[in-house]
Structure formats: C-alpha cells, structure tokens
Amino acid sequence: MTTAPTRPGPPGARHGMRDLTSGPVMRTMLAFSVPTLASNLLQSLNGTINSIWVGRLIGTSALAATVNANMVMFLIFAAVFGFGMAATVRMGQAFGAGQIDQARRTFGSAVGLCVGLAAIVAVLGWLLAPQLLDLLGTPGESRALALAYLRIIFVAMPGGMLTIMLAMGLRGAGDSKTPFYFMALSVVLDVTLNPLFIAGIGPFPRLGIAGAATATALANYLSLIGLLTFVYARDLPLRLRGTELGYLLPRRSELGYIVGKGIPMGAQMLLASSAGIAVIGIVNREGLIATAAYGAAMQLWTYLQMPAMAIGAAASAMGAQAIGAHKPERLDQISRAGIIANLLITGALTALLLIFDRAALVLFLGPDSPAVPLARHIQFLASWSFIIFGVTIVLFGTMRAGGVVWAQLIALGLSLFPARLGFYYLLRPALGADALWLAFPFGSLVAAALAIVSYRRKGWREKGLAISPERAAEAAHADGDTAGRVKPDL
Structure with a gap:
C-alpha cells in the first residue's frame, strides 16, 4: 500500500522567511502590518518633503512640473504593481507549501517581466516624454522643467521596479521588516540629496529640478544595491544563483497567472x-x-x-x-x-x-x-x-x-x-x-x-x-529536478 506523501510545511526562519501559518493570528498580523505601515508613511513623507524642497528652492512652476511628471509615472506604476501583487500571492502560496524553488521561479518570471517592461518603457519614455507632456496639457511655463524631471525619472525606472519587486517578494515570504529598513535608507538619502543637487551645495552641481530627479534616482539605486547585497549575504529565499538565474526569463506557466491576475x-x-x-x-x-x-x-x-x-x-x-x-x-x-x-x-x-x-x-x-x-x-x-x-x-x-x-x-x-x-x-x-x-x-x-x-x-x-x-512545482521540474522541495522537519 502506498503512503500519501507528507506535505512539507513552511521552511521557517532557517530558510530566511517568516512562517505566517502558525502562532496567534492577531500578533502575527500586527507584526507584519506595522513595518508595512511605516514604509507607507515614509514614502508619503518623502514625497511631501521633496515637494517642499522643489517648491521652496525652485518655485511653483517646478512644483507643477513634478505633479505632471508624477502623473505619468503613476500610470506606469499601476500596471507593474498589479503584476507584482499577483506574483506575491503565488509566491506566498508556494512558501506556505514549502516550495522554495517554485517561489523563486515565480519571482524570477515577475522580475524578468517587470524590469524588462520598465527598461523598454524607460527608452520609449525618454524619447516620447515631450509628447506625453503635451497629451497631459502641461502648462507651457512648467513644460521644460517637467521634461527635464521626467526624463531622469524614466532612467531610474528599471531600478525602481526591481526594488518594488524585491520588497513585494520579501513580503510574500513573510518578511516586512527588511523592505522597511531599505525604504528608510532610500528616504533618508533622497531627502538629504534633494537640496544638495537642486541648489548645488558644496561639491554637488547645481541642477535645479533635474537635481530633484537625480537625487531620487540615486537614492533608489543605492538602496537597491544595499537591498540586493543584504538578500545575498543573508541567503534569503528570493536570491537566484547559478542556473536559477535562468528563472529571470519569463515562463508561460508563470506569466499566465501573473498577467491574468x-x-x-x-x-x-x-x-x-x-x-x-x-x-x-x-x-x-x-x-x-x-x-x-x-x-x-x-x-x-x-x-x-x-x-x-x-x-x-x-x-x-x-x-x-x-x-x-x-x-x-x-x-x-x-x-x-x-x-x-x-x-x-x-x-x-x-x-x-x-x-x-x-x-x-x-x-x-x-x-x-x-x-x-x-x-x-x-x-x-x-x-x-x-x-x-x-x-x-x-x-x-x-x-x-x-x-x-x-x-x-x-x-x-x-x-x-x-x-x-x-x-x-x-x-x-x-x-x-x-x-x-x-x-x-x-x-x-x-x-x-x-x-x-x-x-x-x-x-x-x-x-x-x-x-x-x-503541481506547479512538478510542472516546472519536469526534467526531474526536485531540489527546490523543502523536506519536512523530522
């Protein structure tokens, strides 16, 4: 008689993720929610403070320019956010079942899709930024400022998308603290660098509104480098090594879920x-x-x-x-x-x-x-x-x-x-x-x-x-590779 296989449980702390399937529900929820809430607060405060820098150091025309440029970025972010959320859900299900390799496959496909799309949009955005601003009816007095700001923000987009995907993936693994720490780093850098690049303080060049975008881009990329270093140094579940880097090529089985949801x-x-x-x-x-x-x-x-x-x-x-x-x-x-x-x-x-x-x-x-x-x-x-x-x-x-x-x-x-x-x-x-x-x-x-x-x-x-x-893991491992399955603790 064949014995049914034991269902592997969540890999737990030794695999670098937090088990959200056991323990008091309210305590677990609050422990997860508080860092996420703090990240959202920091992001909003960052936008408010940067708007103050732009408005005070450059003027109302520059502030209007950032509003128009940010409207374009919001539309692009909405699409990427949806794909990221879908991938997070699928990864969370895989983590809950102990399927680490399957979670990595989903994460790789999502990153490959979103960062690839962001790179394409960045190139097209740089070239078509004038037409985008005309479509929005950007006032003439702020159009030149908006164009300078928007083009640099487009350059920063691939790094920003990768940061978002990493943060959402870590939350899918039950870790909401790490994204908060690096969001805090990004905000501190952004708020600090904004006036330096806008006004040309000390050794920094005076870039005006382009300096605001440059500060944001630099803060994002530095935070991304720090986050990637942390993920690999701690060997967190989302890291991809060796042949796993091939997961960055989106697979049809993963894309169907990510795009459809x-x-x-x-x-x-x-x-x-x-x-x-x-x-x-x-x-x-x-x-x-x-x-x-x-x-x-x-x-x-x-x-x-x-x-x-x-x-x-x-x-x-x-x-x-x-x-x-x-x-x-x-x-x-x-x-x-x-x-x-x-x-x-x-x-x-x-x-x-x-x-x-x-x-x-x-x-x-x-x-x-x-x-x-x-x-x-x-x-x-x-x-x-x-x-x-x-x-x-x-x-x-x-x-x-x-x-x-x-x-x-x-x-x-x-x-x-x-x-x-x-x-x-x-x-x-x-x-x-x-x-x-x-x-x-x-x-x-x-x-x-x-x-x-x-x-x-x-x-x-x-x-x-x-x-x-x-089943998803078995389909992905049709070649017989079962290294990604986490065995239950005995």
Whole structure:
C-alpha cells in the first residue's frame, strides 16, 4: 500500500522567511502590518518633503512640473504593481507549501517581466516624454522643467521596479521588516540629496529640478544595491544563483497567472484614480474655497487609508501562505483579526483627526483661510468612511490570496461610480454640496456590502485551495529536478 506523501510545511526562519501559518493570528498580523505601515508613511513623507524642497528652492512652476511628471509615472506604476501583487500571492502560496524553488521561479518570471517592461518603457519614455507632456496639457511655463524631471525619472525606472519587486517578494515570504529598513535608507538619502543637487551645495552641481530627479534616482539605486547585497549575504529565499538565474526569463506557466491576475489588480488603482479625478472635477464646480478645503482634507485622508492598506497586505500574505499550507480554517481567523485591527487602528486615527482637525488643517490652509471651516465640515461628514472601507480592504486582501481579483474590481467600480456619483447627483438638489461629502461613506458602505457578499460565497475558497503549489512545482521540474522541495522537519 502506498503512503500519501507528507506535505512539507513552511521552511521557517532557517530558510530566511517568516512562517505566517502558525502562532496567534492577531500578533502575527500586527507584526507584519506595522513595518508595512511605516514604509507607507515614509514614502508619503518623502514625497511631501521633496515637494517642499522643489517648491521652496525652485518655485511653483517646478512644483507643477513634478505633479505632471508624477502623473505619468503613476500610470506606469499601476500596471507593474498589479503584476507584482499577483506574483506575491503565488509566491506566498508556494512558501506556505514549502516550495522554495517554485517561489523563486515565480519571482524570477515577475522580475524578468517587470524590469524588462520598465527598461523598454524607460527608452520609449525618454524619447516620447515631450509628447506625453503635451497629451497631459502641461502648462507651457512648467513644460521644460517637467521634461527635464521626467526624463531622469524614466532612467531610474528599471531600478525602481526591481526594488518594488524585491520588497513585494520579501513580503510574500513573510518578511516586512527588511523592505522597511531599505525604504528608510532610500528616504533618508533622497531627502538629504534633494537640496544638495537642486541648489548645488558644496561639491554637488547645481541642477535645479533635474537635481530633484537625480537625487531620487540615486537614492533608489543605492538602496537597491544595499537591498540586493543584504538578500545575498543573508541567503534569503528570493536570491537566484547559478542556473536559477535562468528563472529571470519569463515562463508561460508563470506569466499566465501573473498577467491574468495582475491586470485586474493594476486596473483597481487606475479605477480609483479616475474616480478621484471625477470627484475633483465636481469639487472644482463648487468654487475655489471648496477646492482648497477638499485638497486639505485629501492630504489627511492619505494617512487615514494607510492602516487598512497595510493590514490588507498582511491579510493577503498570511492568506496566501495558509492556502499553500492547506489550512483553510485559518482564512476566517485572518479576516476577523484584520477587521478588528482595522476598526481599532483606523478608528482611533479617525477620532484623533476629528478631535484635532483644526490644528491639522491649518498646516495646509493657514489659520486665517476661509476654507478651514468647510474643510472641518468635510472631515466630520466623510472621514469615518475610511473605517468602513477598511473592512472591504481586509476581506478582499484575504480573497486575493486565493486568486480572486475580478470581484474586487467590479465591487470597486460599482461603489465608486454608480454608488458614489449616483448618490451625489440624486441628492444634490436636496442636500447641496453636502451630497458630495456624504457620498464617500455611502460608497464605502456599498463596497463593504459587496465585499461581505463575495467573501461569504464559498467558491473562492475551493478555487484557492485547488491551486496546488506541488503541481506547479512538478510542472516546472519536469526534467526531474526536485531540489527546490523543502523536506519536512523530522
């Protein structure tokens, strides 16, 4: 009689990754989420500080130029982010099943695809940057500045994409601390080098706005070199050596999953961005004071969203490893812990923001601005919507671990457009401008309801558990090489 093979468990610390499939769920989630949240905060602060350097040292035309250039980069980043998220899920499943070599194959294909695309886009971007800026309608007084900035940012793109892929891959392996450390290094370098290159302080050349882009590119590449050195020095799971470097040539079996799941994931970012643009268009029609008030509120909302995003990423990584390890009972525990953590953290942050709203808003508007009272009103009507939306992020984070992506895209589209904008247009005659601010919590309620309905359907669990990392590994090792399988501890 043939005995069924023992399923290999997660490789654990001795293989350089963190096991997310055992131990207290809440403690594991918080340990993973906090460094991710800190990374997001650092990234946002980095952008804010660099904008201050550009605005103060060069002027408003230069600041407008960076806004136009960054809009182009966001569109490109959205696509790469989707592919990276899809690869992270597949890698997490492989790590959960103990299939280190299969995780490396997925990682190699994702890196080869994304960095290859980034290199092509960098060349085309350098050549077509003038046409891109014309397409965006970049104001003439800032066009030359935007062109100089954008071209250098395009040069930095391949390194930036590789850094993103490494960070996402490490999170898939359960390690959220290492990406945080090197994000911190990048931010410190960027913030320090920006004024030096812009103004030509000391031995540094005076490059103006090109100096801002040069500082960012240099900081990114230096951080990337440090991260790669660390990965190989510690022999972390994602390192590729010898024949494994061949994994960087994307394989059809991997690309089918990465592209098929990555496109709808990236589309979610584009959908949210387009909805934001639509809302700004509506706000602009309410007048200058409304635009200023909404702009200040948005600055604070950026930070309100971060806890849920970090917790959702944790739910996705933990869920992927649980599916790979065939522990379906852990999925509901992950979702429950994520929702509780979101309610506590986002709820506390929202409460603090509403208590000290005036002090926070005057940082952007000034103490005597007539927009401050309206901004406070907007905060009280709409800020709590992010607590509700956090529930959606957590549930879809867990479902994403099972490869569910289209349900998220559909739910997001319905909540942002028919629900949010429909609410505004239907109730604008009765509520006035308040219809727009109340449309935010209404849209969040619709999104949460759709997420709960989708989550309660059992089909996604069976579909996720049917994805066998062992089968993927066997297909990849058709030549008989089984070196990547991690044997269970005896």
